[in-house]
Structure formats: structure tokens, C-alpha cells
Amino acid sequence: MSDGATPRRPGTSLSVRLVAAALVWMLLLLGAGGAVLSTAFRQSAVQEFGHRLDALLRAMIAVTETAPDGSVSLVRSLGDPRFEQVFSGWYWQVAEPSGRLIRSRSLWDSTLPVHVAGAEERREIAGPRGEPLLVVERDLRFPGAAGPVHMLIAGDLRELNDGIRSFNRLLYAALALFAAGMTVAIIIQVRFGLRPLRRLSTDLTAIRDGRRQRLGGGYPREVAPLAEAMNAVLEHDSELIERARTHVGNLAHGLKTPLAVLQAELHDTPGRAVAEAQLRTMTRLIEHHLGRAAATAGSGRALGSRCTARPVAEEIATVLDRIHASRNIEAEIAIPADAVFHGPREDLQEMLGNLMENAWKWARGKIRVGARNAERRLILTVEDDGPGLTPEQAAIVAQRGARLDEAMPGWGLGLGIVTDLAAINGGSFAIDRSDLGGVRATLTLPGG
Missing domain, CATH: 1.10.287 (Helix Hairpins)
Structure with missing residues (x-):
């Protein structure tokens, strides 16, 4: 029975909330962790690349000698064939105090910009073909030289960047795989953790549908007090x-x-x-x-009660047929065997008994009792071929809150009880004209 308030829609599933919160937090952590690892690897790779260039610069210094005229030269190869390959991306260059340049074969006829440096210095520049280079350079004084000699060695950063990109691809693939595995684990954990609540919901549905009377046991410590309290309420309600x-x-x-x-x-x-x-x-x-x-x-709103409608209607029809045997009323019971009322059998007997008794009282020769299921509701109809309702009576009955026993003289007090019982059980009661010519009484009750 409605109190006039707008029904609230169910909120978001608790499982969805828990999984969504865990996934958001996990993705934030994985994203931050991936960014930190990528940055750390790049810094480490750049630092290691710089150390390699430092080692090559020291090797170049070791093979550099000064001639009597003050010129300098490299007396041996650095041992890396890339310095002999034209525009390989690996270059060395020596600038004498006089301005003369000594270059690796890989530079061909190109030069690299000289940056005056005292101590060793690193910087990034564009190479002869626009390739990114990391340069390590410094000024040195050799015995017999007229001034400081500027020594420079450069390495191609494309190799480094390719390595970093490969690492990042592997890193993000591993993180994506880890995220997928963690997502499955989170879903399993949430479903397993909320299983007692789903069981509680299933038990409550069984109680509402009349398949059981109380909640079962075996709930975890966090849920057991709630189940015990609900069982206590059910027992108190029954008492x-x-x-x-x-x-x-x-x-x-x-x-x-x-x-x-x-x-x-x-x-x-x-x-x-x-x-x-x-x-x-x-x-x-x-x-x-x-x-x-x-x-x-005797309210039918007590949880756990249910009964099939057809046997109740047949019992009432048998009794009324004996009482009114002299009238030769033809009664048709068209109620499916699976029509179930979610409420006490006594309430259904009281409602159907009153309606069928009125139908027998006013029928000329035919009565039809039918039922159908619609969206978890049981719709029962009792029809007769009697005189039916006048328009004035139908208008009064249609008014909200009208008392049927006062609006329809001769129908008795039973209809008021039918109205009350239907409302108490969470249903409704209405009267209109039947295609048989008389009254059609319709009960809409919990069922399905």
C-alpha cells in the first residue's frame, strides 16, 4: 500500500562501487609507478650513456700526443668502427690552440660547434644530419702545446631513445597485464567477500515469496548479528x-x-x-x-506466507454451490495451477469468499472466477451475469476512500473487509462491469 511518496530507485550496486573504487586506486598507483619507473630508467640510461662517452674521451686523451711544432694528433684508433663510418652518429673532434681541427672520419667534411669549457661538460646538440647527439667535451693542456686543446666526443642519442622506447613498451605491457590480473583478482575478491550479503538477499526473497519462514544460519561474524536481529523481528511480528x-x-x-x-x-x-x-x-x-x-x-504482510489460488477458489465454489443448489448456478474456475498468492491462505479465503458469495447472490445463471500473473502480481477476477452496477454506484465506488458497503446497498459488509485485506496485503481492489453483464470484482495482490 502506497503512502503517496515517490518510490526510490535502487542505488548503485555495492559490488560495482567496491570494484570501481579499487580499480581507480589501482590505476592511479600503476600510472604513477609506471611514470616513476620510466623516468628512473631514462635517467639511468642517459647517465650510463654519458659514462660511456666519458670513457671514450679519456681513451682519446690517452692516445693524443703533441708534436715538436706544438700540433697534436691521435696516434692510435679509439677501437670503435663507428668513428670510421661516415655520419654514423659517433664523432670525435680536437681543436688546437691555433684553430686547426682534427676530426673523425665519420664527420667527413662537417664540424661540430665548439663550446669553451674548463672542466668536463655534457650537452645535447644536433648532428650533421640533424640527429640528436650527446656531447662530452673539455679543455686540456698538453706539454709543448701553445694553449688549451679542446677535445670533444659525441654519441648518437637515437640508440638511447630506441632503448628507452623499447623499455617503455615492455614496461606498459607488463603493467597492463598486471592491471588485468589485478582486476580479475579484485572482482573475485569482492564477489567472494559479498557472498554472505547475496545469500542474505536470497534468503529474504525466499521469505517474501513464502518458501521459508526464517533466515538461515552460518553467516560470518559481521553479518550474523543482522540476521539474528531480523529473525527476532520476524518472530516478534508473528507473535x-x-x-x-x-x-x-x-x-x-x-x-x-x-x-x-x-x-x-x-x-x-x-x-x-x-x-x-x-x-x-x-x-x-x-x-x-x-x-x-x-x-x-491477520495481515498478510507477515513474511513467509504463500498459497496457490485455485484450490481456495474451488473449495469456496463447492461450498457455495451446495448452499445455492436450487439456483443451478454455473461456476467456471479459470485459475492457472501456478497462480500463487504471497500471503496467508486465510486472507485469500476471506477475500475470495466474500466476492464469490456476492456473485452467487446476484448471478442469474453464470459465474466466472479467473486469474493471471503480471509482473510479480496476481490478478484475480470474480464476474457474474447479474444486474450489475448503476452509473451512480460505479461513480461512487471510483471515488478514493469510498466505502463500498455504503456505496452499494445490498452488497453487505464483506466488500469493506475485502478492501482492507487487499490493502493490508499490499494490493488493491476494484469493481467495474463484466462482459457477462453483471459485476466484475478485480483483486490485485502480491504474487507471480
Whole structure:
């Protein structure tokens, strides 16, 4: 039964939230870790490349000699064939104080820009063909030389960059594989960790559908208190319902006897007609309100109750057919065997009993009781070929909150109880005209 508030949509799945949070954090850490490793490897590779050039520069210094005229020359090869290959990207160059240049064969007729340096210095420049070069250079004084000799050696950074790119590809491929593995592990961990909650949800669905009465055991320590508290609520709810039923039954039994005694005593009393009329009104009101109180006390909203509708309708039809045997009413029970009401059998008996009794009362010769399932709802219909409703009665019945027992004279108090029981069980009740010519009463109840 709705209280008029807009129903809230379910929030995002807890599993999705946990997995998404873990993945975001993992990707941030992997991205940061990958950037740090890539930067560290590049710095280490550049430093190692510089050390190689330093070693070559010291080897070049070792094979450099000064002639008597003050000129310098390299008396031996540096041992790396790339210095002999034209524009290989590996070059050396010596600038004498006089300005004369001695160059490696790889430079051919090109020169590298000279940067005056005291101590050893590293810098990056563009080579003869625009290739990136790392240069290590320094000024040295040789015995017999007229001044400082500028010595320079350069290596091709493309080799270094290719190595760094290969490392980065391998690094990011490994990180992607690691991320995929961690994603699977996170999903498995979350699903395994939330399994008790899914089991709790399944148990609650089973209770709502009437397949069980209580939550099972075996929950982990974090969930067990919740399951125990819910079981305690279910047990307390059942006790309250049973106690209310008992009180209502006792009250009904206690009132019927004094009313019967009063009715017997008024048999020969003057003015008994008025007194009997008032007594009948009292009886009628007591039955009405006790019926509604019993309906409320026997609420079908207690979890765990369910019953099939066809046997209930057939039992009621058998009894009513015997009571009204002289009228030769043809009753058609068109209820599927899988039509299930999620609520107490007694409530369904009370609702169908009232509707079918009214149909038998007003039918001329045919009654049809049908049912169908629609979106977890059970829709029951009771139709007859009687006189039906007048437009005025139909308009009153359509009004929200209208009392059917007052709007439709002759239909009795049972319809008010049907309305209350349907609402209590989370359903609704409506009346319109049947294609048989009479009334069609429709009950929409939890089922499916």
C-alpha cells in the first residue's frame, strides 16, 4: 500500500562501487609507478650513456700526443668502427690552440660547434644530419702545446631513445597485464567477500515469496548479528499477529453471547420492534468492525506466507454451490495451477469468499472466477451475469476512500473487509462491469 511518496530507485550496486573504487586506486598507483619507473630508467640510461662517452674521451686523451711544432694528433684508433663510418652518429673532434681541427672520419667534411669549457661538460646538440647527439667535451693542456686543446666526443642519442622506447613498451605491457590480473583478482575478491550479503538477499526473497519462514544460519561474524536481529523481528511480528487474532476472537465470542441473550429477552417486551432494530444495528456494526479488526490482525504482510489460488477458489465454489443448489448456478474456475498468492491462505479465503458469495447472490445463471500473473502480481477476477452496477454506484465506488458497503446497498459488509485485506496485503481492489453483464470484482495482490 502506497503512502503517496515517490518510490526510490535502487542505488548503485555495492559490488560495482567496491570494484570501481579499487580499480581507480589501482590505476592511479600503476600510472604513477609506471611514470616513476620510466623516468628512473631514462635517467639511468642517459647517465650510463654519458659514462660511456666519458670513457671514450679519456681513451682519446690517452692516445693524443703533441708534436715538436706544438700540433697534436691521435696516434692510435679509439677501437670503435663507428668513428670510421661516415655520419654514423659517433664523432670525435680536437681543436688546437691555433684553430686547426682534427676530426673523425665519420664527420667527413662537417664540424661540430665548439663550446669553451674548463672542466668536463655534457650537452645535447644536433648532428650533421640533424640527429640528436650527446656531447662530452673539455679543455686540456698538453706539454709543448701553445694553449688549451679542446677535445670533444659525441654519441648518437637515437640508440638511447630506441632503448628507452623499447623499455617503455615492455614496461606498459607488463603493467597492463598486471592491471588485468589485478582486476580479475579484485572482482573475485569482492564477489567472494559479498557472498554472505547475496545469500542474505536470497534468503529474504525466499521469505517474501513464502518458501521459508526464517533466515538461515552460518553467516560470518559481521553479518550474523543482522540476521539474528531480523529473525527476532520476524518472530516478534508473528507473535503479535497471533496474539491479536486471539484477542479479536475472544472479543467476538464475548460479544455474541450477550447480544443473543438480549435478543431473546426482547421477544415479549413491549416496544421490542425498536429495540430489535437497534440491536440489529449494533450487531451489524460489531460484526463490521470485528471483521476489519480481524483482517488487520491477520495481515498478510507477515513474511513467509504463500498459497496457490485455485484450490481456495474451488473449495469456496463447492461450498457455495451446495448452499445455492436450487439456483443451478454455473461456476467456471479459470485459475492457472501456478497462480500463487504471497500471503496467508486465510486472507485469500476471506477475500475470495466474500466476492464469490456476492456473485452467487446476484448471478442469474453464470459465474466466472479467473486469474493471471503480471509482473510479480496476481490478478484475480470474480464476474457474474447479474444486474450489475448503476452509473451512480460505479461513480461512487471510483471515488478514493469510498466505502463500498455504503456505496452499494445490498452488497453487505464483506466488500469493506475485502478492501482492507487487499490493502493490508499490499494490493488493491476494484469493481467495474463484466462482459457477462453483471459485476466484475478485480483483486490485485502480491504474487507471480
